[in-house]
Amino acid sequence: MAAYQARQMVIEPGGSLGPPPVSPTFDxxxxxxxxxxxxxxxxxxxxxxxxxxxxxxxxxxxxxxxxxxxxxxxxxxxxxxxxxxxxxxxxxxxxxxxxxxxxxxxxxxxxxxxxxxxxxxxxxxxxxxxxxxxxxxxxxxxxxxxxxxxxxYGEYLDRSKGLRCMVSSWRRIDDNAAPARAKISGTYINSALAKSEAAQNGLDEAIVLGQDGHVCEGSAENLFLIRKGTLITPAVSDNILEGITRATLMQFWSEDLGLPVVERPIDRTELYVADEVILCGTGAQISAVVEIDHRPIGGGKPGPFAKQLDEMYGRLVRGEIEKYREWCAPVY
Ligand SMILES: Cc1ncc(COP(=O)(O)O)c(C=O)c1O
Structure with a gap:
């Protein structure tokens, strides 16, 4: 037993691994x-x-x-x-x-x-x-x-100060090997490898590139960057999950803010020079990225668009925005 324990790797948790989100009273x-x-x-x-x-x-x-x-x-x-x-x-x-x-x-x-x-x-x-x-x-x-x-369930990531991220050394699975657009249990080993690599490096989240070197998404989030008021995100043919939060944000951006959305390949270094980078998903909700590969993004703190989207999303999901009420099914 002692010999086995000696072989265990010491893992320094990243900033996201805070208290468990499960309520202590949940049985x-x-x-x-x-x-x-x-x-x-x-x-x-x-x-x-x-x-x-x-x-x-x-x-x-x-x-x-x-x-x-x-x-x-x-x-x-x-x-x-x-x-x-x-x-x-x-x-x-x-x-x-x-x-x-x-x-x-x-x-x-x-x-x-x-x-x-x-x-x-x-x-x-x-x-x-x-x-x-x-x-x-x-x-x-x-x-x-x-x-x-x-x-x-509470927060999946500690979003309070924005996320510190790295570009993962793991590449995203490819449609002709294991389809990323399906949420397949087995393919989540790809996400788990990337996530743990980031956490073991003391970071919050991983950004994963595709086989061609373009940006795909986070380990369990879709990715957006904002440059000069345009929301830019990889296309659904770029080995991403066709995220529902992604679709929600894109609709917000074009219909409610009246700003352009572009789906196109994203280079790794475009991340470094973006005005803002956002990761989004059911778990992560709207998470501003404040650092990638030791480079501050948008001044190193959550940017104005990320804050605005987060605020709108928070009201929307709790049934507070009439226009989107049909997306919120009342349980009681
Ligand atoms: C790999 C991956 N990408 C993106 C997302 C975001 O998808 P959604 O907004 O539908 O939750 C998830 C969410 O689980 C995911 O696992």
Missing amino acids: QEQAWVFFAGEQRRYCDSRLGLMTHALHYGTACFEGIRAYWNEGREQLYLFRALEHFQRLHQSASILTMKVDYSPEELVEITIQLLRRNQFRSDTYVRPLVYKSSEEIGVRLHSLADGFFIYAQP
Whole structure:
């Protein structure tokens, strides 16, 4: 045991690894989940050791947030329909079947959140997975399973001072090797390698380049840079996840701020000279980047656009902006 411990690497956490975001009062074992077609307790929902997805990463998932509005005593599930539509797309790329339509999945999730009586910001994790308990790497002739898990959840990253990032030494997976547009469990090893490299270097997040050297995205976020009032982001054909927060920000930018959005390849050094760089995603929400590869971005503090977008996004997801209310499904 002592010899084993001696071999453990000492990992200095990056700035993002603060206190756990899970509420201390949350009892995971007693939480309600949707499993095997019904609502059950987490502790009564077990998977076998040989579950195919655990060994081969043969699963796809979503990350959805619900936001608590204290004034209205209401929990809003944000853009769940779009998340479940993307889950269906991911499943179809893997030739997997989801037994419920996106609309039915929204309803199932609302019922689940209600049953759990969540009264705080919440994270929802649906997973479609190969459930057969057998050896042999493939996608065909295996059973598909499905569950939804949810828990209270706060900040994914410490965004208070902006993020310090590095360009990762790991390259982004390529569409013809493992599609980035699908949220496939196995491909998240690519994100995990990049994220841990950044954290072990004392940083908050990694920015990952594609095989051609252009910027793709963060380990679990889409990336924008702002130059002279134009929002610039890689195209969906640049091996990125087609992010729902990305689509939300692009709509904001053009419709509400009346400013131009451009989707095009981004060079690494454009990051260094951008007025602002933003990472966005369901987990990271709107995160200003203040440093990349030891170079300050936009003066080394969150810029005015990042602040404005963050403020608007915060109101939008809590159902405070009438125009976007339809994206926020009330749970109670
Ligand atoms: C690799 C990757 N890119 C981008 C995103 C952002 O996507 P979304 O805004 O839909 O959460 C995520 C979110 O999980 C992600 O994992």
